Structure formats: C-alpha cells, structure tokens
Amino acid sequence: MSDLELAISPLRASGIALGALFLAFVIWRSRRRPWPRLQAVVWTGVGAGLLVVAAFPGLVSFVFGPFSLDEGEGNPRLVGLLVVAVLFLLAYQLYITSSLDSGRRELTVLVRELAIANYLRELDGAGRQGAPEVLVVIPAYNEDETLAAVLDELPDRAGGLAVEHLVVVDGAGDSTEAVARCFGVPAVHHANRGQTAALITGYEIAMRRGARIVATLDADGQMVPAELDRMVTPIEADRADLVSGSRVLGSHQSESRWRSSGVWFFGLVLSVLVRQRVTDTSVGMRAIRVSSLHTMRFNEERFGAAELLIEAHRRGLRIEEAAVTIRARAGGETRKPSPIRYGLNFAYAMFRSWLR
Numbered sequence: 001m002s003d004l005e006l007a008i009s010p011l012r013a014s015g016i017a018l019g020a021l022f023l024a025f026v027i028w029r030s031r032r033r034p035w036p037r038l039q040a041v042v043w044t045g046v047g048a049g050l051l052v053v054a055a056f057p058g059l060v061s062f063v064f065g066p067f068s069l070d071e072g073e074g075n076p077r078l079v080g081l082l083v084v085a086v087l088f089l090l091a092y093q094l095y096i097t098s099s100l101d102s103g104r105r106e107l108t109v110l111v112r113e114l115a116i117a118n119y120l121r122e123l124d125g126a127g128r129q130g131a132p133e134v135l136v137v138i139p140a141y142n143e144d145e146t147l148a149a150v151l152d153e154l155p156d157r158a159g160g161l162a163v164e165h166l167v168v169v170d171g172a173g174d175s176t177e178a179v180a181r182c183f184g185v186p187a188v189h190h191a192n193r194g195q196t197a198a199l200i201t202g203y204e205i206a207m208r209r210g211a212r213i214v215a216t217l218d219a220d221g222q223m224v225p226a227e228l229d230r231m232v233t234p235i236e237a238d239r240a241d242l243v244s245g246s247r248v249l250g251s252h253q254s255e256s257r258w259r260s261s262g263v264w265f266f267g268l269v270l271s272v273l274v275r276q277r278v279t280d281t282s283v284g285m286r287a288i289r290v291s292s293l294h295t296m297r298f299n300e301e302r303f304g305a306a307e308l309l310i311e312a313h314r315r316g317l318r319i320e321e322a323a324v325t326i327r328a329r330a331g332g333e334t335r336k337p338s339p340i341r342y343g344l345n346f347a348y349a350m351f352r353s354w355l356r
Contacts, residue, residue, distance in 0.1 A: 015054025022047025042092070108193045108301055112201045115168070119187035119205060126185055131210035133161035134232055134287075137202025139195050140219035141170040144179050145331035150217065151183045153225040159232030161213065166205060168198040176219075195284075196304030203293050211290050218284035222327050230322040231287035241292045241317040244278075244309065245285035250323030258339035266346060270306055273354050274313040278321070281306050282346070285324050292317050299356070303342075306350035 026044050052059065136154060140147050147167070154165055167180035171192030180186035187201055199216055206214035215231050217223055227245070234240040248263065263280055270278045282305045295315045300307045312319055 012054045015050050019047045019050030108197050111189050111191050111193055115187045115189050115201055116205055122185045132164035134158050134163045134213045134215055135206045135211040136163055136165045136215045136217055138217050138219050139168045139170055139198035140176050142172045142174045142176060143219040144175040146221040147176060147179045147219045150219055150221055155226055158228040159236040166202055168201050170198040194302035197301040200298050206290050207293055213287055214290050215287040216284055220329050222329055223285050224325045227324050234320050235287055235289050240320040242288045242312045243320045243322050245283040245324035246280035246321040247283055247326045248279035249321060250325050252326035253328045262343050300349050303346045303349040307353035310353045
C-alpha cells in the first residue's frame with residue numbers, strides 16, 4: 001500500500017497545503033513582475049520539496065536511514081527535516097547578507113563618485129588648480145559646533161610642506177556643510193555612509209589630484225592640528241609610508257575604564273595580527289604616502305581604522321606611530337555607540353579585514 005493510500009495525518013496534510021501555497025505564490029509572483037531566477041528556483045524547490053515529503057514520507061526514511069533518522073520513537077524523521085530546514089535557512093541567510101553587503105558597497109561607491117565629481121567641478125569653478133603637497137582630510141558628520149575651530153587651528157605647513165584641507169561632509173543633518181563651505185570647497189556625501197567611507201572618499205580625491213601625502217583629522221576638536229607635523233615629517237624624510245597617532249605614546253584626557261581597556265586590548269590583538277607593536281588602533285590622526293594608496297584595497301565603511309593598518313602591513317608599507325594629544329570633545333555629542341557595541345563592531349571589522 002502506498003503512502004498516499006494511507007490515512008493522511010493532519011501534519012502531512014498541513015505540509016501538502018503549505019507546499020501547494022509555496023508553488024502558487026511562486027507562480028503568482030513570477031507573473032506579476034520579473035523575479036531573480038535563483039530565488040524562483042529556490043522557492044520552487046521548497047514548495048515541491050514540502051509536497052513530496054508530505055505525500056511520500058517513505059522517501060524521508062530512505063534518505064535519513066543512514067543517519068538513524070528514519071523511524072522510531074520521538075518522530076526522528078521530523079527532527080531530520082527540521083535540521084535540514086535550519087541548514088537551508090542558514091545558507092539562505094548567508095546569501096541574503098552577502099547580497100545586502102554587495103548592494104551597500106555599490107551604493108557607497110555611487111555616493112562617493114557623485115561627491116567627488118561635484119567636488120572637482122566646484123574646485124575648477126573656484127580656480128584652484130595644481131596638486132597639493134599635503135591634503136588634510138577631515139570627515140564630518142553633524143559637527144557644526146566644532147568644525148570651525150578645528151579648521152581655524154590647521155597649520156599652513158606640516159613637515160615643511162604646504163597644507164591644503166578637505167572636509168568630507170558625510171550626509172550631515174545640521175549646518176556642517178555650511179561651515180565647511182566658509183573655509184573652502186567640501187566634498188559632500190548626499191547620504192550618510194560612515195566615517196571610514198568618508199575617509200576613503202578623501203583618499204580617492206588625494207589620488208586623483210596627485211597629492212604627495214594625505215593626512216586625516218577628526219572634526220570633533222579632540223586632536224591638536226599642529227601635531228600633524230609629527231605625522232608628515234617621517235614620511236617626507238622617507239622613514240615611513242604610514243604614520244599613525246597614538247594617545248598611549250602621547251597624552252589624553254581621562255577616559256572610561258572600558259575605553260582605556262579597549263585601547264590596550266585592541267592594540268595587543270592588532271600587534272599579534274600584523275607582527276608589529278601597535279599601541280593605539282583608533283586615533284583619527286594619521287598620514288600616508290599617496291603613492292602607497294594605489295596598491296591598497298578598502299572594504300569597510302565604519303570601524304575601518306584597523307583595516308588601514310592591516311592593509312598597510314599586507315602591502316609591505318613601513319608603519320610608524322607618533323605621540324599625539326587627545327583632548328576632551330570640544331562640543332556636540334559623540335556618535336559612537338556604547339563601549340561594548342563599539343568593541344564588538346571594531347573587532348568584527350578588524351578580523352574580517354585580517355581574514356580577507
């Protein structure tokens with residue numbers, strides 16, 4: 001006697017009905033508008049699989065027999081099917097996550113290219129030509145309270161080279177862009193993409209304009225712009241290709257125990273990963289030889305400080321640290337998440353960069 005000739009249990013009837021609904025949905029969805037072929041195949045397979053399993057449970061016993069999940073007490077066949085379902089959902093979740101990451105990166109590239117095109121157009125309109133010796137990139141998101149003071153403090157020269165600044169306004173919702181325009185032509189992201197994404201926009205502009213060195217500085221007033229000289233001098237003297245600021249070697253305002261512990265911990269971990277002593281991984285004051293950027297690849301949009309050091313080590317760049325001073329925030333509110341969340345995100349970005 002076949003399985004279909006046996007009395008159909010409520011569970012099997014539910015499976016048949018659900019499978020039929022899946023197939024009907026696929027047909028309905030495909031007729032309404034084009035559907036990615038992979039999704040159509042996947043969900044057709046799910047619907048057909050439910051129908052076959054519910055109508056012919058003997059097939060489940062045949063497949064799961066070698067795993068001792070065919071028949072017996074506790075309905076092991078159902079357990080086996082649940083295991084398969086969980087594995088399928090996990091694989092599909094990974095696929096969806098990968099697709100979302102790819103789409104997010106494409107959006108960031110689009111936002112970046114639009115910002116760079118507008119910046120270069122405005123730069124030409126302002127009559128500013130030539131390659132800067134040192135381009136100081138300042139990413140700014142809702143920093144209208146502090147940005148003007150930071151730009152006022154910027155030195156005219158660093159490491160004996162002339163300094164030009166660039167503010168990358170990262171989709172700010174306040175008057176940050178207006179403040180930046182008072183001091184020069186900014187590059188504007190029309191959507192917030194994250195501090196690291198803004199820095200990469202600055203790096204790309206530095207390469208396209210033929211700058212010799214690109215330095216970075218935060219817009220919150222916690223750093224001392226005059227200390228940019230410490231970043232640029234080793235590169236200009238050809239002792240280093242990348243110089244990163246360190247509050248551990250310098251000084252800083254009192255921080256929470258969580259913050260201090262995180263600086264020490266991530267410095268230790270990154271030192272092991274790159275096989276070079278790193279005392280501070282997350283200070284925004286750095287400088288890098290622009291010619292070195294052409295060989296580097298960046299994927300992170302946020303929490304990308306460690307990625308820069310890891311990528312620089314991977315490309316064989318000479319890396320140094322220089323002492324810097326970190327002051328209390330000059331105004332506004334920090335956009336950093338809680339210490340635990342920040343640490344988890346930073347660790348994820350760091351290990352993903354190392355494993356790449």
